[in-house]
Amino acid sequence: MLRKVSIALICMAHSAMADQAIVGRFLDEHALPAFDQLDRSAANLAEVSATHCDGQSPELLAAYGQAFDAWVGVSHIRVGPSEEEDRAFALAFWPDTKGFTAKSLNALIKAADPVVYEPEGFASISIAARGFYALEFLLFDAGLQDAETATYRCDLVRAIAHEIHQNAAAIKWGWQGYQDVLRVPSADGPYKDxxxxxxxxxxxxxxxxxxxxxxxxxxxxxxxxxxxxxxxxxxxxxxxxxxxxxxxxxxxxxxxxxxxxxxxxxxxxxxxxxxxxxxxxxxxxxxxxxxxxxxxxxxxxxxxxxxxxxxxxxxxxxxxxxxxxxxxxxxxxx
Amino acid sequence: METTRRSFLAGLLAASACPTPSWADVGSPAFLSAARQRDGAFALFGLAADGAHLFEIPLPARGHAAAAHPYQPIAVAFARRPGTFAVVIDCSTGHEIKRLLAPAGRHFYGHGVFSGDGALLFTTENDFEQAEGRIGVWDVARGYQRVAEFSSGGVGPHDIKLMPDGQSLVIANGGIETHPDSGRTKLNIPTMQPNLSYVSLEGMVLDQVGHGAARRLASIRHLAVRGDGQVAIGCQWQGSLADEPLVYTHNRGADLTAVPLPQQSVDFGGYIGSIAYAADGQMIAATSPRGNVVLLHDLRTAVSSVVSQADVSGVAAAQDGLVLTTGEGLLLKGTGAGLSTVAAADVQWDNHLVALNT
Missing domain, CATH: 1.20.120.660 (IL-4 antagonist (De novo design) like domain)
Incomplete structure (x- = not known):
């Protein structure tokens, strides 16, 4: 009896209007600005990589750091546009319990795989060789820093940075539509109320x-x-x-x-x-x-x-x- | 030699109705289920068909499924994953006969099954450093000594059932990698590949089937087996909300067949808790505690329907159809017409209800 009463009180205390207000604030003050920031910093990373692709370049490392920071700021929002077309997986393949990132990157470098020159093709290679964690490995792994050739490594950095930006942009634009799915639940949508x-x-x-x-x-x-x-x-x-x-x-x-x-x-x-x-x-x-x-x-x-x-x-x-x-x-x- | 003779004798004793305890001595329970009790303690219950509690045996932690010995009144209650213990219980005395501990580098997944003659127990396990599924083999006559293990044929094996031929096992390799250092967090969603594996009792892979790329995130977790070898499969979706099917049937050598959904939209919350065939094998019931619904699929007419029921999860075949349990303590009877309450208890019935053929 007591339990039923307290549940009823909680339900009354938390009205649908309050639910809606929280969801609105989540979108307007948390998720949407954070995905904007991810898109902007990823665009900057791609741009900087066009002129600075050396792993020692302070400009590149700063752009990498800012964009990675922005990713961590949205890494908990795993719904909607992030999950479509494996975008979030492609941005953030971690943990990597089987060392797929090292294997995939080494294979690309060893073969000097020309896929890095085809943005569409690159977007369909293993997610382990894409995204922030692959870029980190490429820039910071001791074994890869001297891998031949410097030119190819440079092109790989650019390909990864470019693809990070494509995914970040796609997620940001996806949220323009998906926000209404959360904001205005409907009986035949993914959120009923x-x-x-x-x-x-x-x-x-x-x-x-x-x-x-x-x-x-x-x-x-x-x-x-x-x-x-x-x-x-x-x-x-x-x-x-x-x-x-x-x-x-x-x-x-x-x-x-x-x-x-x-x-x-x-x-x-x-x-x-x-x-x-x-x-x-x-x-x-x-x-x-x-x-x-x-x-x-x-x-x-x-x-x-x-x-x-x-x-x-x-x-x-x-x-x-x-x-x-x-x-x-x-x-x-x- | 010794093992064979002893298990043979045990079988003979049971068959000749000597005073060796049998399931009849504990009131011939129709079902086993783990539960959380009002005071927060966990126990394994023996239930009569009408829901009466025939026995109640404390468990050291939250249970999951149980394996019932084919004729002795012995049940093995498994800890919920990633538990490292399983308790072998003599249901006639309520005493723990033996506590099985997963070997170093392994943990249990909450499911196991006896061989048809009751001589061996098979348990699904995680070799978490290699991230490979294993099946542990325990010898009943040697006091549940671990005598062998073999590959489950995939990653993250969950449910395991004996096939009607008595010579093979069917294993739900959920595909999900976890490691005790990181609790229940899923470590390989981007690359997971669940499969259904049929293996011999010695561990030889006989047949394997998986999903296509679009359904890769449907972790294959719970199984029910029909007398003719058809397997019903309940999955859990590991992505964001999607409309991919979560309930399938399978016949060896064929592809997985999705069970059709009713016309009206059904929300499983991406999660099937348990699955069972009704006693006549003509109906499949799949429970979704997240969607608070039961999917009932009539195999004769190929018509599916959905019934609402809060926190429903356990389901098993019963003499005249199906029995279901809920986290709110209800025991329900299920027929094509719907659900009706049989009994209400002051406990929270856990994920699985295990039918006993006693």
Missing amino acids: DTEALREVFKALHTGLQFTSDARLGRPLGTFERPRPRRAEAWRSERSARHVQLALVASYELALMLAADEPLITQSLQAAYDRTIELVEQIDDPAFAGVADPSGRFRVEVLRQAVDRIREIVTLELAPALGVTAGFNSLDGD
């Missing part, structure tokens, strides 16, 4: 945090007996901790939008995010190389626990308040 649209937005927050904890932090941590620093994300360019920080900042913004009508939950989220971001900023170990020694490891473990504390608030407090709690089996009982 405002709650389903809100659930999709919540999912971006939830799965983004899971990915940061499990993949960005869990993979390098491995186990105490077997730490895996070489499994850290983008460790070659020493961007691992930076990605955690950028992902948390984007996640924080989204969490506060979702919790806007819940002052108490907002407070707990602020405390948890502030602490976590402070922890990641204090880590003086950009590639998480220190997970292999006890004190370095401890800092990354504490950071992961802090991320998991945020996840706890999101699952146990925010989801019920928004009315998007999943059932025992529907919450992946598999």
